[in-house]
Amino acid sequence: MPTITIDKKDLMKLLGRTIPDEKLKDRISMLGTDLEKVTDKEIEVEIFPNRPDMLSTEGFSRALSSFIGIKKGLKEYKVNKSSYRSKKDSKVKNVRPFAINAVVKNINLDDATIKSLMQVQEKLHASHGRNRKKVSIGVYDLNKIKFPLTYTTKPTSFKFKPLEFKNELSLKEILERHPKGRDYKETLEGFKEYPIWLDSTNQVLALVPIINSEETKVDKKTKELFIDVTGTDLKACEQALNIITTSLADRGGKIYEVKVDNISYPDLKPKKLKLNKSYVEKTLGLKLTEAKIKELLSKMGISYSNGDALIPTYRTDILSEIDLVEDIAIAYGYENFIPEIPNVSTIAKESEFEIFRNKICNILANLGLIETNTYNLTNKKSQVELMNLKKLKLVEIENALNEDYNVLRAWMIPSLLEVLKNNKHYDYPQKIFEAGTVFTSDEKTRLAISLAHSKVTFTDIKQILDVILNSLDLTYEIKETEHDSFIPGRVGRVSCKGKEIAYIGEIHPKVLDNFSLETPIAALELNLTDLFKLK
Template identity: 30%
Template sequence: MPTVEVKISDVERIAKTYISYEELEKYLAKLKCELVEVRGDKLIYEASYDRPDLFSAEGLGRALRNLVGREEGFKELPIKDSEVEVITSNKPSYRPYVLGAVVKGLNLDDESISQLFQLQEKIHFSYCGDRALVAIGIHDFSQVKPPIYYKAVSEFTFKPLGYEYLMSIKEILNTVDKGVKYKHLVREGEYPLLIDSTGTVLSMPPIINSEYTRITPNTKEVFIDITGTELELMFRIMNLVIGALVERGENVEVFKVKVVDGSNIIWSPRYHPKVVELRLSNIRRLVGIELTQDEVVKCLKTSGFNVRSVSGEAFFVSVPPYRIDVMQEVDLIEEVAIAYGYERITSDLIPPTHPGGIHPLERLSKLVKDLMIGLGYSEVVNFMLTDSEFLEVLGINNYVVLENPKMKAYSAVRSSLIPSLLQSVKTNLPYSKNIRLFEVGDVVNLSNNLASSLRKVGVVASAEDVTLTDMLVVLKSLMYVLGVKYSLRKCVNPMMISGRCGEVVVGDLTIGVVGEIHPRILNYLEITMPVAVMELDISAILSLINSEVLRTSPSN
């Protein structure tokens, strides 16, 4: 969950009310956030990934304004016309889209500027693939002379943000922190630039803005640029940024920008509410509570929504443009339940339909966990979702891909525990030079376009003297206790060093793999010590163990 840092005084300014510590704790829970720390005027909290509108003080203050009753619903903001154009001229082929918007009437200070930058970076990391899919730029519009051109150049010189002297693009990519970090996102000789009619550079997306259009406390109007590869995602990200900016002034105005892409014309932003139908019977069916029309309307307004009309049991609800997480009726039902209060919903104990008992797979999994802990390994628990790009780097190409992932980091369902364990090694490497971890968890196997769930155990060891032998010792110990006779067979595995890996075979059945990770992958992950891994199919082992072994195993 993204960690957000705000000033309580700034949040109270936006919420238009004083908020006590107890109220903060209560209301943050209602917003699916977790209070981390309050120190003086500083508030640190963790926001849910599905509430990006809460990644800065603007969104939190706005939500609290509704919860404490200072405001009902949200103010629907008309989008005004303008003459501002963005013209795509010789645009970069690999990053073809650009959107723009102008926001005027702002009243900024150092803290509000800091919050806008925080929002920008949190969105970049959580929703934009760390700028690979979408990048955000915010500029002082008083320094810009439209039309604005989005083009690809082979070289150019300008002052990058934070520097007072001219630098070439290649210098920026090789010496400036942001340039070094994100230069892999641009192609040599085809660098994206946003330039106004006077030749002033606004930014080199997705790398860095220019110093010429820096936002300061004197800035009253801004130009927002959104560039990337996913047009619909870009529109949603634009709405998040505008939603934050409109909280920074009493009479903020938003203006359209015309994007001219050859013969295609795109108008942005699309900052208009979406209307979703909500039915009273579906609230009753999913949440199990009886609410009146007035109670539902109150819950919706407390959550920051407007109710356009009510017809019978149907509510037609206006969803704010910045609530990009609300897509359908079930999302509104969740909001009603949160506003009503989960603590007020009584629970009913469902009568059992059969005698209870520990499933043999869970019994065996517990035994394996106990054995691994006894061997000196620490247990980790990772997500079932992982990064499809990372799987491709490892040479894993048989996995389930999510059709519409929220984040690139969770775009595929894991078919092996090894990728997650390697990430765990990378995360823990700065804190220990002797890492020994294991995970017992489910993976999804894809065969003949059919997906099936399997239980596996993955083991990883990393230290200066770790070799294949370390994993063979673990394998021998596990199989001895489980009473399974096995053999090893040479194999070729793209993750592992040739000649230093093998398949674990029982009879004619391959139930696992063991080996040393290839240096190519260690370099990719920036792991500086050798790594040995093992993975066994617990589901397959269960079918090989007779019931007598299970009944007499230590887990009983």
């Protein structure tokens, strides 16, 4: 989840008040954000992905300000009329179809503002914008561009001077040579032409969503900004534009519309949502008056009257009534709810298989065996090669961490041999067992037992099989079989009521050698899922 760093002095300035660290810590975590760190100068806050509006210092400060009661209620933003126009060429449709703009004037680009602007842009790109694929934002000096603007595409040989470069580069070269080009070239993979913003003099504003042009860049003297947002999801683009423009307005900026193909942006008119008082009360288990709901919502920057809530456009997380209920709960304070166990009668029921599995495991522990707990993820070498097998069908992980853990186990005994291998330095006998999941064409629970000591034989493991099946009042048969992991003539297939349920035998010396084990081992692998059905 994204974390933002906020200059404490800047925050206090925006809040218009000094807040002690202890209160900051407490309030920030009860607002639905997570305070990671507080130092003398900065605070670090983790922002949940549903609140991209808090990714800017201004947005965070706005939310905190109303939550702690400094400036409560809906904050309205005026969008001034203008003659700024831009249009989209139909060529962008299959590349990056959506583009919207805004202008913000009366900007004082001091260090705090620049830092915050850069941070919100970067964080929005990463999370909300899915690394610029879904949404990307560009900021330019308004006075360096001539309206109307065009959003179009150009072939990869088209050239312009990208930010921080002295010479012109072709679009193709930018992707190869410019650091930003290298970072984000995947976003344009497979396209013949790349998206470009041009002004009326054919000056390039940017190669979208990679890099702006050197000519239109923002500097210390910039007082007026042009903002473009492009992407593959119009709603997400609008949210980003709203977040950026309202943040700038919180520092005194004046927002001006830009008409893109005759539609005016940004649209900052609050959205109306119906809210049913009894729904709120029923969901939260509280009795609330209309006035109380109004007060609580005002702490979250939302206005409310007579069943209607007005929600600011930057609150992109509010999808339906239930989201308002959560805001009311947060404003009420999670710490103020009195937990309650309702008087509801339901009958407890443990899974019958789990009861069965537990009983079997307890029998083994009572016989003096130690239960292990190994990972389901393992590797082919351990499952097949070390077990002296030629092949075994294994379920493979598509994106494995590393070669040690790239398949799901198809049988349990190899896991137990790994355990014994890692415990060679301890005294024998070592008698272990585990009931775990194995993955073949489906998932089953199998019980494996391994007995390791200098005098172990088939008899020892068969005695244990005997105990288990006798205690379930089941009779069984053992047929001689062949299995390359076991010593020939000392391995059997166990069946109950005509169903094969287990392998039992002495582990082959070759396998022991493969696991660097110097002690004989007798082992059993029993299908508990099938056995459960037989009992």
